[in-house]
Amino acid sequence: MSGGTFELHVFTDASVKAYGAVVYLRNTISRESALTISKSRVTPVKPLTIPRTELMGTLLGARLIKFVYSSLNEQINIDKCVLWCDSQIVLHWLQNNKKLPCFVQNRITEIKTNAIINEYRYCPTNDNPADILSRGITPCQLSNNTLWWYGPQWLKFGDWPVCEIFVSRVLHVSDESTPTNTHKVTDKHTTEIIGIANVINASNYSSLNKLLRVSAYVMRFIHNIKAKKQDRHLSTLTAREINSAEKMWIHDAQIHACPSEIKVLSIKQKSTSPLAHQLRLFLDREGFIRVGGRLHNAPVNCDTKFPILLPRGNHFAKLVVTAAHSNIKHSGSQATITHIRQRFWIPQIRPFVRSILRNCVVCRLVCGKPYRKPIPAPLQACRLRNAPPFTVTGVDFTGAVFVSVEKSERKAYICLFTCAVTRAIHLELVMDLSTDTFLRAFRRFAARRSLPSKIISDNGSTYLSAAKEIQKLFESASIQNYFANQRTVLHTKTCPLVWRIWGETYWYDKNIPQKSPRSRLCVC
Template identity: 35%
Template structure:
């Protein structure tokens, strides 16, 4: 037990006897030992400089602290802060910032020595004023400008105080650009790497980001296999889009004639860019299926139809909204009708209208020809239909490949070469490319001629699709946590959804 422990109650025996233990030296050879000197540097840091995110609030806190110090020494002040108190607070903030960032340079200047060449302040020729603030010496001492502009206060780069001062000035100037922001800051301060600091503030400003959004640059992807794969005939894989509406009158008689709306259904072949136009009198399932039956009866059954996704019409005009509602309501019915004919109906991804650039280009050219001829007049159904057929023939006569300057070259390849002589349901064919013409029947000769067009499609047109006509550069991919805006065509940028 501890009560019988003599060491606990009386300590070691040599404390009672007075015979202290002898110190025993341990022999160690220190001839090979080397002495080392280690220097440590204590970096002064003011935590209060990083406690506030707004410079005005920080300035007022320091001003009230200085007033409390003054009142404690005898003088009593009350009421709102005066401009002199705010200016004194600003000077104290600058002193703490410079003491933290330029301690070595400040000590050198206090000793009236030259700033070392490896210092960031060497090019500014700095000096200490009467209040102990580092200012720019510069070369403008004889300029006819205010004294504070001749010798602005030096601020460090990548410092919290520099950031909140720049942010305050950016907000005061109603979110100006980086150049104007830097000019305004240099009226009083000289931040190191000031242009970089100004650009960082404007780039990270949420309101400026919403007002001037930038679309990220992406490299153009490879073409779909449906566009670069030769088939037996055109329109096997077809894209479809609606355009309109147009104002149509019932007849050409005089007087008050009822006027109705009509739309144009644009069918385009993925492989040959051949175009087929149909006039549709209403946005209904029956009208769409009737236009599709007319298209199939004249161009043959297709295996796949690709169209816009309904969400691509969001935010557009009221007429496009009607098309979107029609596709959204009748999607299941139309899909079932097409499935019975072994036709697959696919939609492009939402919010990606560039996936439908093939038919959007056809719609643009069709509307250009249409509006150029009609000149805003209201036509009858027969007049519109006749004009659309003529526009269709014009679009199908466009060259697929660049024209050659050699007079000996054969005619340029156009979509019309693939449309003439085709049947509705094409049977299996033999390859007649290597057989002389005198050994072929007339029907086989026509088949050989059309196969020759497909060969030219592979040799001339297909290689033209290799070029990138836009989206050349590859930008930085979006990552999780990146601030983005969902772009809408017909909505101001300030109203775009933030994600």
């Protein structure tokens, strides 16, 4: 490979287990290539995604070709350095000017600062010799592998592979300033109107600004793949691009809703349509259908004098109404209609706006009626009989509270005894939810308030912190035996549904025969 000019080509690849790079030296005169150096590394212990691992391999290849270039440049004339990668995501990162994640941005910056690399190209996986580094190969297979020792076959002749990353079947645009986005595709049998609605589904967006920005980016992409490199737009979106996208959607809505009116108005004939006759429709210079009126000499904006006709059944019209309602801080339907008519005219706008505002979440939260309290169920018979206090008693535990014991805080609970007739309350402080602790609390209660004849307890999930302990507590054999010896009947209701409303506890009792499920809520 002596004589002539040379080129350096580095191939990179990565897998789950390893990543690496291999450099080849190519003679442009004799069309020969040979292995120069290679390097591989094991993937980090912390797992990375495949695109990030591919980026690590690309960074290793950039460092490796820089080392080879600095070592051989004084001896031979190296004309060009090319980096090959089979990851389209990494190639997009290298050609993208957007802000990327910190891990990706730091490595992309280091690769781009390597000034000796002239091109970044895509290499098919089957022709990538670095794939041997990432996947491994036996020594016998390596000795006879021409792909590893000499590189791909097309590397010798300079016939580079081409990757068609972008799809060319997109919206046709003749000029960026032209708002028209529709054209007819005609064959022997059909004639179809194609517009931006065939490229972007507007029903997938609930915000007008997001729809217009996505449409503007699509139009910029179409412009960039057709324009020269110096004429491409790579900065943030401008107001002109967003306005152009909005005009495209207006044209699309009018063409699909009023094709006959556009055809008649374009040839300047008198339309027989009631809508055109009533609203005095006409076409302006940009091809929009506008509504005529008597405000020709008014000192207002042209859109206010002659608003643009917008069909009411279109999803774009719904987004316009939603955006106008949000811009005026969720005012009523009349204020929303007034704001919309500063630019657009929607037929039968009043019921259309009301139907949209009826589903506005913010308005329903602010202006909606409050939640009504359920109708209380009839009181139990035991609560309506004249009896001494605490004859019928309800018992339950509160959540955990913290008490001060010897200059330290300790968790405790409150055992609550409530009279079902007089609503009297007796509180007992307990240090845990064990059986013995509850029995001691019950003894103190009975010694102070007398022994009840009936106890009603709720062992459901009324308090999340002690639900399991309470259920085990009231189902224990020791408590059942103690109450039986005291001739006290213990009624334990397992309640699957418990409501806490205005300080009262309701549970669902299926044994009460009532027509409405709400009327079967029993209070304790």
